[in-house]
Amino acid sequence: MPTFTQTIEVAADPDAAWQALGDLAAVDRWIPGVTKVEMDGMTRRCTFADGHTQHEEILDYSPATRSYRYSIDGGLPVRDNRGRFAVEPTGTGARIMWESSFEALDPASEDQLGRMWHAMLPIVLGNLKTLAEQR
Numbered sequence: 001m002p003t004f005t006q007t008i009e010v011a012a013d014p015d016a017a018w019q020a021l022g023d024l025a026a027v028d029r030w031i032p033g034v035t036k037v038e039m040d041g042m043t044r045r046c047t048f049a050d051g052h053t054q055h056e057e058i059l060d061y062s063p064a065t066r067s068y069r070y071s072i073d074g075g076l077p078v079r080d081n082r083g084r085f086a087v088e089p090t091g092t093g094a095r096i097m098w099e100s101s102f103e104a105l106d107p108a109s110e111d112q113l114g115r116m117w118h119a120m121l122p123i124v125l126g127n128l129k130t131l132a133e134q135r
Contacts, residue, residue, distance in 0.1 A: 006098050014089045033049050068084070100117070
């Protein structure tokens with residue numbers, strides 16, 4: 001099962017970084033291809049430019065620790081797609097951390113999916129950094 005951890009340093013205070021990350025209905029501002037976000041309690045439905053959707057369950061959402069976990073159903077040919085986002089204070093700003101893992105439906109495609117996901121992590125976090133630093 002591929003597992004990933006990626007961090008990015010942000011030139012913003014932790015509260016500003018959390019405002020960007022913790023706004024669950026605004027992932028279309030930092031995840032490429034998301035064109036619509038619908039929230040129903042702690043369930044999020046993201047629609048992508050190509051029309052596919054993914055359903056996300058937000059777990060352990062905590063403004064106090066500036067973190068949340070999620071599980072995703074749909075969107076990729078994977079199962080057990082889970083992750084965690086967190087904002088940590090640093091001496092000069094904040095660090096945003098993203099941990100994620102999944103299991104490929106077709107084990108033969110695991111390496112390809114892993115490379116795709118690994119390439120996407122810094123793009124998503126870079127977009128989130130830009131958004132946080134604009135606050």
